[in-house]
Amino acid sequence: MSDVSVVSTFSSDDECAQAILSLEHARMQGYRAFFPFPSEKILEANTHVRRLPRSPVRLWVLLGGITGFLSAIALTVGTSWEWNLYTGGKPIASIPPYIIIMFELMILIGGLAGITGFFFHSNLPAFESEAGYNPRFGGSKFGLVIRCEEAEAAGIESLMRDAGAEDIQREA
Amino acid sequence: MSSNQPASLGAAAARPLGSAVQLNWQRFNTIAIVLLLIGIVGFLAALGLGATDRVWQVWLVNVIFFLGVAQSGVVCSCAFYLTQGRWARTTHYRLAESFWPFIVLGFVLFWGVFIGRNHIFPWIAHPVPKKAVWLNVPFLFARDGLALLLMAMLSWWFVLRSRGAEAVAWANSVTNIEMPPPVIRRLAPIIAILYCVIYSLLSFDLIMSLSPMWHSTLFGWWFFATCFWSAIVAMSLSAVVFRELLGPGTMASRPEVLHDFGKLVFAFSIFWIYLSFAQYLVIWYGDIPTETFFLVVRLWHFPWVPLGWLAPFLIWMVPFIVLMGVRPKRTPYILGTVAALGLIGVWDLDYILIVPSLSPNRIPFGWVEVCVTAGFLGAFLLCAAPGLRLAATAATSSFEGAD
Numbered sequence: 001m002s003d004v005s006v007v008s009t010f011s012s013d014d015e016c017a018q019a020i021l022s023l024e025h026a027r028m029q030g031y032r033a034f035f036p037f038p039s040e041k042i043l044e045a046n047t048h049v050r051r052l053p054r055s056p057v058r059l060w061v062l063l064g065g066i067t068g069f070l071s072a073i074a075l076t077v078g079t080s081w082e083w084n085l086y087t088g089g090k091p092i093a094s095i096p097p098y099i100i101i102m103f104e105l106m107i108l109i110g111g112l113a114g115i116t117g118f119f120f121h122s123n124l125p126a127f128e129s130e131a132g133y134n135p136r137f138g139g140s141k142f143g144l145v146i147r148c149e150e151a152e153a154a155g156i157e158s159l160m161r162d163a164g165a166e167d168i169q170r171e172a
Numbered sequence: 173m174s175s176n177q178p179a180s181l182g183a184a185a186a187r188p189l190g191s192a193v194q195l196n197w198q199r200f201n202t203i204a205i206v207l208l209l210i211g212i213v214g215f216l217a218a219l220g221l222g223a224t225d226r227v228w229q230v231w232l233v234n235v236i237f238f239l240g241v242a243q244s245g246v247v248c249s250c251a252f253y254l255t256q257g258r259w260a261r262t263t264h265y266r267l268a269e270s271f272w273p274f275i276v277l278g279f280v281l282f283w284g285v286f287i288g289r290n291h292i293f294p295w296i297a298h299p300v301p302k303k304a305v306w307l308n309v310p311f312l313f314a315r316d317g318l319a320l321l322l323m324a325m326l327s328w329w330f331v332l333r334s335r336g337a338e339a340v341a342w343a344n345s346v347t348n349i350e351m352p353p354p355v356i357r358r359l360a361p362i363i364a365i366l367y368c369v370i371y372s373l374l375s376f377d378l379i380m381s382l383s384p385m386w387h388s389t390l391f392g393w394w395f396f397a398t399c400f401w402s403a404i405v406a407m408s409l410s411a412v413v414f415r416e417l418l419g420p421g422t423m424a425s426r427p428e429v430l431h432d433f434g435k436l437v438f439a440f441s442i443f444w445i446y447l448s449f450a451q452y453l454v455i456w457y458g459d460i461p462t463e464t465f466f467l468v469v470r471l472w473h474f475p476w477v478p479l480g481w482l483a484p485f486l487i488w489m490v491p492f493i494v495l496m497g498v499r500p501k502r503t504p505y506i507l508g509t510v511a512a513l514g515l516i517g518v519w520d521l522d523y524i525l526i527v528p529s530l531s532p533n534r535i536p537f538g539w540v541e542v543c544v545t546a547g548f549l550g551a552f553l554l555c556a557a558p559g560l561r562l563a564a565t566a567a568t569s570s571f572e573g574a575d
Contacts, residue, residue, distance in 0.1 A: 088457070088459070089459065090459075096453055096456050096457075097453060097457065099449070100453075
């Protein structure tokens with residue numbers, strides 16, 4: 001039995017989320033959702049159906065932030081001790097102005113680490129389109145592509161129709 | 173089980189959507205009146221016993237604090253309209269505006285500062301020649317009085333319009349991208365800009381002038397940013413209390429709404445510490461005695477050190493650490509505790525801004541301060557009661573049809 005892709009098009013994120021939840025009842029996790037903006041409803045439905053753990057990107061941000069903070073301390077305090085110069089009667093390692101550098105590097109490295117982690121965990125950049133993707137899913141429509149056996153396709157199409165799909169295509 | 177909760181799921185399903193849960197406002201009003209009476213008795217007793225300085229100094233502290241919360245609540249509502257925020261439909265607007273009657277009472281109580289001026293402003297007994305054009309009694313009270321009157325009138329007009337049918341319909345229609353009603357669109361930025369100007373002026377006149385030799389350019393902005401945050405935490409505390417009292421099926425019971433309030437508390441506490449550090453760094457770097465003495469008295473000089481550091485601890489450290497995650501923001505008792513501590517922190521901040529200038533070597537805090545503050549709190553709660561009642565109704569009725 002060959003596999004097919006059922007490509008469903010929805011006009012609202014609510015319907016797409018409902019369709020994803022209906023897939024849970026059908027015990028179907030082999031799907032891909034496309035949406036033109038970060039829809040909380042679809043993301044929550046996806047997290048629920050796939051039992052996803054919390055995103056690991058936050059760890060990248062945390063570690064990047066800590067690294068940036070410690071780097072700033074090393075840079076500012078280290079160079080001050082190295083040069084040993086009194087400026088304006090302040091201590092050699094005068095912490096209040098260094099707090100700004102610590103804060104900025106914490107944000108910078110944390111942000112860059114977060115972006116890196118995001119790309120890493122999302123398998124980006126993706127140089128080829130996903131199977132079933134339609135350019136209108138980047139415009140005003142929401143798409144759900146379910147990979148299933150041909151015998152199951154009719155049942156899946158019925159679920160999608162019940163969820164409010166305005167167009168359903170079957171692709172090889 | 174709370175009397176507001178249905179006995180069963182069936183009873184919950186049968187309860188008509190949008191019906192207001194009856195809260196015991198009589199108990200609320202009774203508590204407020206008792207506090208007010210304590211305040212009045214304490215005030216008169218303190219005056220009779222000769223603690224005049226303490227009475228009028230804590231009077232000023234409380235005028236600044238409660239007027240800051242009340243006025244900033246209206247400004248919060250303006251900010252919500254300007255950003256077209258309908259995340260809680262009408263509930264957050266009603267919550268923000270619920271304290272507004274105290275703006276009018278605050279204008280009246282401001283004239284208590286005039287009565288006690290000789291016990292508050294050092295430049296009356298010891299005029300500063302260079303600043304006499306600005307720091308003199310007629311000019312100061314005329315400009316501040318007019319400014320507060322202007323804000324009271326504009327706030328009244330704004331709240332009236334915000335509670336009107338057109339604005340309520342706009343706030344409840346979350347599926348369109350229409351702008352708020354025209355009169356709101358015109359009033360909101362005017363009030364916001366005037367708030368920045370007038371509350372900067374009030375901070376210069378009523379706080380900075382108590383140490384006439386000190387100045388800080390950012391002080392006005394820092395002061396009204398503090399007041400703005402105090403209104404946000406007051407709203408958050410009210411939302412948490414409503415959640416507990418009204419039970420499920422209201423806007424206040426939605427975790428997303430508490431999350432949004434928590435985000436506002438978190439973000440603006442960071443903004444506050446940002447402005448605080450910006451002021452502190454410049455003064456630290458310059459190390460000029462005429463600038464540093466103000467901070468030294470409050471942060472490095474006993475007996476004010478503990479109270480001085482308590483303010484940033486409660487206004488920034490606690491909200492920043494506790495509310496960083498999603499779950500604490502959505503947990504009512506955590507958000508409520510942080511909000512309550514935040515309000516104590518702002519009151520403490522106003523106290524240490526004002527009183528150390530007049531009493532650098534001892535902390536005048538006792539029954540006088542407690543009684544007068546209780547009186548102000550009672551008056552504030554009585555003023556807020558009608559608005560809070562409206563907010564409770566909005567929280568219940570806005571829930572109908574919400575996603």
